[in-house]
Amino acid sequence: MTVALVALLPDSAHACPVCFDPRDENRFAFFATTIFLSLLPLGLVAGVLLWVRHRSRRLADDAPSPDSAVPQVAAGS
């Protein structure tokens, strides 16, 4: 009964190459590539959105003011 209970207790997965690889280089490679692949898409999308926003603002600054295009009304009867 005791043995069965101990067998059911959670334990680390020693076969997991990320958690328990004896080689430091391998462990570091798994961590580094995981972080890299997690952050890269966020960085890419953020970069594109910032660039589009910058471009949009530049176009808005360069565009002529709508007020200058309004035709002047001549005073008259």
Next chain:
Amino acid sequence: MTAPSASLAGRAVQARRQQVLPNGVLGMLVFVLTEVMLFAGLISAHAIARAGANEWPPLNQPRLPVLVTLLNTVALLVSGGMLVWAQRAWRRSAKAVNPPLFGALCLGLFFVLMQGREWVALIREGLTLTSSTYGGFFYLIVGAHALHALVAILALGWAWRRHAAGRLAEPQLATVAVFWYFVVLVWPFIYMRVYL
């Protein structure tokens, strides 16, 4: 005396909505982002395989041509620079686009042909797709890049021909350029991770 008529409001000129990005450029950007993730995954897998290997490169495998590929890398980067020149030249004159555009195309072709030549030499020396994990990763990653480069060269060639016929629009050149810049800029990362 009549008040300013309602037609004035109707005649008021509304500011035109300006397109921030051509549709082609935006679509190509989205595609390029997915391809960047493809190469990121391949390079990450390569990094893990390399870190887990006892010997890298394996002792019985031929060494990669680092110096020749460095020359190729420079040619590819210059090709990207020429395409930037071509895009800037468009603002001055459409005719000024032709020389740098043709230069970019030629340097791109040079890159692909030289890479192919190096591949043939490596295969003769015994580095193949199935000779080792080292060979498998090399041909997978560099081959994927070569495939993208070939498609980008075809697109550049299309743009050059259309420009020569006077039918190329600036957004079309920009769309092709986005893909070529991706091919050019991803290569140094591949070179540093795979060759060095």
